[in-house]
Amino acid sequence: MHQNHFETNLTNAKHTIKTWQLEGILLEWYHLVPGPAGPIPKHCHPEYQLGFSQDTNGGYFYRGGGHPVPMGHFSLLHSGEVHATTRKQTWLEQYRTYWMLYIHPDRLSEVFTALSGSSTGLPFFDNPVIYDRTLATQFLQFFGTFQQQTSTLERTTLLSICLNQLIQRHAEQRVVPQIPKRDRHRVQQVQDYLMAHLTENVSLDQLAQLVGLSPYHLHHIFQQEVGMAPHQYQIQARVNRAKQLLHQGLSLRQVAEDAGFSDQSHLTRQFKRFLQVTPGRYLRQK
Incomplete structure (x- = not known):
């Protein structure tokens, strides 16, 4: 603990x-x-x-x-x-x-x-x-x-x-559906891919090819199913990952790299948008 x-x-x-x-x-x-x-x-x-x-x-x-x-x-x-x-x-x-x-x-x-x-x-x-x-x-x-x-x-x-x-x-x-709807399944594939490749600079075209859709169609069904665009989902997933890594005691530079942010300032800017404070203050010991 x-x-x-x-x-x-x-x-x-x-x-x-x-x-x-x-x-x-x-x-x-x-x-x-x-x-x-x-x-x-x-x-x-x-x-x-x-x-x-x-x-x-x-x-x-x-x-x-x-x-x-x-x-x-x-x-x-x-x-x-x-x-x-x-x-x-x-x-x-x-x-x-x-x-x-x-x-x-x-x-x-x-x-x-x-x-x-x-x-x-x-x-x-x-x-x-x-x-x-x-x-x-x-x-x-x-x-x-x-x-x-x-x-x-x-x-x-x-x-x-x-x-x-x-x-x-x-x-x-x-009960969790045993056979999800086709679009829901495709959206889940994209979510899983984004979570597994948080450090990569993925394009919408890449994600669309992954599930066999046009970029416009993917953006539409993703927004409809998840409630946000793929890039917004990626940002908040990276912030959540950063919180986990901070709890592990990693340096801010390493957290930024492992969570998929371009640099430490990018991490700080996005982190503060969601939590109102900088990551440098988030886990400072008493």
Whole structure:
């Protein structure tokens, strides 16, 4: 389990983000201060994203609509689904504190299988905004263990309780299609190729040839299925890879190279667009 934290100066105040990894799950705690804040581009994650705040109202554009997230509510976004924050202002008027939990689908599938006895499918959460006071108490108790000396057994037990409660109270079963539609399959091929070749300067023509389509047709179905263009998907995938590499302790130069950015300044520019801070601050030890 790794614990890291960083700070960055903004108009004589400081944003603070702390990050941890526990059994392959990424946890982040954000404390943002009043000041300038750029818009976060639309993006997606390979993990499910669970967010919670006690003092901040938020919101997402997700699944074709806007979803306000009042303070005290959870936001729950599926893996691979495009979203963006609804915040339009470029200046934060008040302090914002929130927690984020990123869970790989395989991990949730394990919990879902154990609870339901099902051998196929993933948990499906129809409502992206959840109000659950019991789960909120358990969630905050789990995150509180990272603020004090706590055994790994206690942390992992509390994590298990949270995931169990999340699925038992709010999940439905949605069986993964055995034979995907042709266009969906082609889009998945392109996504897999981009993930496997993040460091390469791939062209749209190359991707179109890979799946036997014209570049225009590929761009159209990719945008329709994923919710963003192939180049946007590649950028956010590189940022996600950079976060993973930073947790491994690599230098910024090596992270930029291994995540597919042309240089360190390119990494910094794109990283800050998505996380509001530079990668150099992201994992600075206390």
